[in-house]
Amino acid sequence: MKYLLLSVLFPVFFLGLVHADSVKIGFNVPLTGFAAADGKSALNGAKLAVKQANQAGGINGKMIELVVYDDQASPKQAVPISNKLIEKDKVVAAISGSYSGATRAAAGVFQSAEIPYISAYAVHPEITKAGNYVFRTSFMGEVQGRAGAKLIGATLQRKRVVLITLKNDFGKSLAAGFKEAAGQFNLQIVNEYEYSIKDRQFGPIVAKVKADAPEAIYATGYFFTAGPLVSQLRAAGITVPVIGQEGYDSEQFIKIAGKASEGTIITTSLDRDSNSSETRSFISEFEAMAGHKVDMVAASGHTAMKVLVAAMKKAGTTSPSAIRNAIAQTNLVASTGSISFNDLGEVQKNVQVQVVRDGDFHYHSEIRDQVLLAPPTR
């Protein structure tokens, strides 16, 4: 009799554990291929936010279960993954920890299924245009590009600029924003050179930039292209300021470029010298968990997850439309600044300017121009 009772109770007990207490959130992220390093960091940021939320009792008693798929930062992978998250895993919402190409492709799928989708750090303008279920917790490329123009023209007081542009969604939207605002700050764009994401040898471009003799260089890229680029520019004896963006924002950039990285200035969303307790505690908890220094993608993954978790708590149900509405009304402070959305699902925050000093990123200045930084509206 005792055994019979046990054999009936055991499965019931376990079923109960699995069913009642979890809610699924999807996460597409590059874990293999060229973007794997950023992907891993973004995932760690998101995992930290999930851990913090679960320790604080989950979402109204339900534990969060993160469903992660590797999209290799490829649009071709992102579409089937989105479908899988929606159809098979039945996630209530999802986050992109991926680059623009994959995020753009996935955004359309989530929009047509009416599942809320937040882009953590992809910059392309088309992403939020997919529809009202898609949000972005980071800067649009154009916005950050405009901030770069102000940084060079107003803060640094330089006029003659050379653009070195990474030929993908990320680099092109940044360059577009930069060029749009260049006139406003009397910048003269001497020349623009493009390179592909696979390039690590910039010899010809460096030789030409040297001949151009600009007063500043606005170079878009990721740490793995920017590291070699900056070190080659400096090795050629070019000493003018190099302005980068959040793609540089990783300790790896400093490791690769070494001493040449000193003085490089970037626009980003994470201020490492911030006094905000939210940012401070994120940095210390992340570094303890991940075992390496914090970077922009980690903070962005954390921010996006935090926004989603807060919205799900507020919605009090797992209905996607209720969660969507709660996200739209977000108003909270995260490690990357205060987050609230406009009607297109874009955030407006100040752009952080960091400079490499003594082998670390430090506060340089902050761009607070609300008109310049205004994202587009619907």
Next chain:
Amino acid sequence: MLFLDLLIQGLLQGSIYGLIAVGLTLVYGLLRILHVAHAGLFTLGGYICVIVTNQTSSFLLAVLTSMILVGLAGMIIYRICYQPILDQPPFVPLIASIGLFIAMEELFRIFFGAYGLSFTELPLQEPLALMQINLKQAEWITIASSVGFVAMLAFLANRTKLGLAWKATVTDPEIASSFGVNIIQVRYLNFFIGSSLAAVSGCMMAVLNNLVEPTMGSVPSYKMLAIIVLGGLGNVRGTLIAAVLLGIIESYGTIYLDDLLDRDSIAFVFLIIALMIRPQGLFQRH
């Protein structure tokens, strides 16, 4: 001055291409296999170089270790991956090779991490002016090692018994074997030398960029194919000339054809035009 700078940068890039492509063309000449995984050996060479330099702080030792280990890895690849399928149609080893290359990229990521590795103390960064040309030591050494190793290869091929045996095996393995040439040994040696050269190229790439990453072989993996086709498959001299030409054309193309063409597509436009004029490759006599 800019003109000269671009020429030098082209030569530098061409030297790197040349060192990789020579190994590939050696393998093709001997076995008629398109050895795509050669680009994986190039990456392996870079990794070994960074790891050994960081451990021993001797770059020279690192390059030598890298050449030997990668040479052995090349022999192992031949033994395990190609030898059992030599009698299959050419696409079978080609597919095996592509599969192996992808597997290698992922293994590098699993073992050494997705971030890639850098030197703790980057060697050979002092500027050095020779004949009024100012380059980093690492850049001079890249060009010099390319010239040096190729000269050594030419000497080996043309002035030694070993080279004679190699050439005989390329021309007709059966007759060579009936004259007492140990074909198996020639093949192993071929893989060893070709792979070692890829390792040198990987070492130079590592020190030029201060970065080795799992995917660093992806561009060489297809560009070296264009180079060996241009050079006339299996022709070492032709391959080198094609590599240097491509390096120089890319260098000028990056600056002057930027609006029309991607740097990485220049190789293929060049390939198409060259093959339209000379379908047998630029330097194939037959």
